Amino acid sequence: MRKLIISLAAGFLAIVYKICQLFPTRRRIVCITRKKGAPPVDFTLIRDWCAAHKPEWDVVILAKSTANPLSYFFEMLRETYYIATSRAVVIERICIVVSLLGDRIAAPVIQIWHAVGNMKKFGYTVVDTPEGHSSEVMELTRMHTGYDAVAISSMDFREQFAAGFNVDPAIIFEAPLPRVDLFRDPVHREQQRRAVQEAYPALADGRSVIVYCPTYRKDVPANQHEAMERLLAAVDFSRYHLVFKPHPLSHLAFDDPRVITIAGTSPDALYAADYVISDYSTVIYEAGLLGVPVYLYAYDWDAYNEKRGFNFDISHEVPTLFTDDAAAIIAAIDEGSFDHDAYARFMARNVTLPAEDTCTAQMCRKVIAFAERSRAKNRHTI
Template sequence: MRRLIISLAAGFLSCVYYLCRLFPTRRRIVCITRADNAAPLDFTLIRTWLAEHEPSWEVTVLAKPTVNPLSYLFEMLRETYYIATSRAVVIERICIVVSLLGDRIAAPVIQIWHAVGNMKKFGYTVVDTPEGHSSEVMELTRMHTGYDAVAISSMDFREQFAAGFNVDPAIIFEAPLPRVDLFRDPVHRERQRRAVREAYPALADGRPVIVYCPTYRKDVPANQHEAMERLLAAVDFDRYHFVFKPHPLSRLIFDDPRVITIAGTSPDALYAADYVISDYSTVIYEAGLLGVPVYLYAYDWDTYNEKRGFNFDISHEVPTLFTDDAATIIAAIDEGSFDHDAYARFMARNVTLPAEGTCTEQMCRRLIAFAERDSLS
């Protein structure tokens, strides 16, 4: 039954798409996300740069989460219209309409993904695993089909991304996300740091700020509660502020008045960090761009690694402390034992910055090239 419903939906969308193709194609790039009701920062930066430097290009951002299936049905029809009448389609995660229409889409579809850097396996490399989708779902929804190009932060991950998206490695190009520019901009960093402190005045008393940014886990680890208790017990709250930045999908909550929880990106807690504790999250790249020491609290490494899998051995190849002992991490913070030079070299391998100009400019130039059907360099 599910297969029939999806087939009917794909056929219906195809009919709508071809009807919409009768309308004039505009000099427009449409950017689509289902992560939130607001435009992702990368889409906002793309739209702003093109408005300033290439005003002949219109940018439309469609942002609608898939919370309500009925309302999202109407959003799918809207997306179909814009896909049919735009010169290029940009997505930053799975887009149901793109997957169902697939190769029927005449405009180039560019997947820029949503994470700075990469380390975890995803997509087709985690099919039928606890952290991935089933092969049946992947087949029925035609997940990650229809891409003409895929942007990655470093060609070191070309083969892994090709496998994850099940695409030809030849369509992958190197271009870090536009928001990388903001992490590297000292003026923006200081402005955002002030914004966090203004929103949370307690952070302005001079104590260093430890920000804890764990990755999302589909299943709650059996030892999570104990691990969080050990982490809080290790922190000297007279010396440090402890800020929790939850993953948008996380169910983890700290029921402790000493912990300051700052969700989302307005303001972004990461800018207030003097130290970052993470685990298997690509936030370690964002912290690296900010020049903030990173420590990895891998309290469930054995089970998570078995469920998910990684593109490289982060327990040895990320040049920082990797441990399941919270007290050891806090001791390292106390001692200031972090190799900034080694981490900078790690960052250079994983996020390749453009030789000239900004990441935003580089991305926008490539999008225009695809929209105009220019040959890839």
């Protein structure tokens, strides 16, 4: 039954797309996301850069969560219209309409993904695993089909990204996400740090700020409660604030008044961090761009590694403390034992910054270049 429903949906969208193609194609880039909340900052940066430097290009952002299936059905029709009448389509995670329409889409589809850097296996490399989708779902939804180009922060991960998206490696190009510019801008960093402190005045009392931002886990680890208790016991709250930045999909919460929870990116708790504790999250790259010491609290490493899998051995290749001992992490913070130079070299391998342009300008120029090419599909040329 599910297969029939999805086939009917794909056929219906194909008809709608053909009808929408009767309308004029505009010099427009449409950016589409299913992300909850505000539009992704990468999209707003693309829109703002084009408005300032390429005003002849209109940028439209379509941001709608799939939480309400009925309202999202009408959003899918809207997305189909904009895909049919725009010169380029940019997405930063799975887009149902793009997957269902696939090769029918005449405009180039550029997948810029939503994570700074790369770490965990995803997509087709985790099919039928506890942390991935089933092969049946991947096949039925045609997940990650229809891409003409895929952006990546470093070509060191081209083969892994190609495998994850199930695409030809030749369509992958190197361009870090636009928001990398914000992490590297000292003026923006200071403005955002003040914004966090204004929203949470306690953070301006002189104590150092430790931000804990773990990755999302589909299943709650058996030792999670114990691990959080150990972390709380290790922190000297007379010297440090502990700020919890939860993953958007996570249900983890601290029932402790000493912990300040700051969800989302407005304000973004990372900008207030003096130290970051994470685990297997690509937030370690964002912290690296901010120049903040990073420590990895891997209290469920064996189980998570078996369920998910990684593109490299983070337990040895990330140049920082990797441990299941919360007290050891706080001791390292107390001692200031973090090798900034080694971490900078690690960052350079994983996030390749443009020599001259900003990351936003580089991405926008790439997208416009795709849009200006022939509308005929050519998946083997970048």
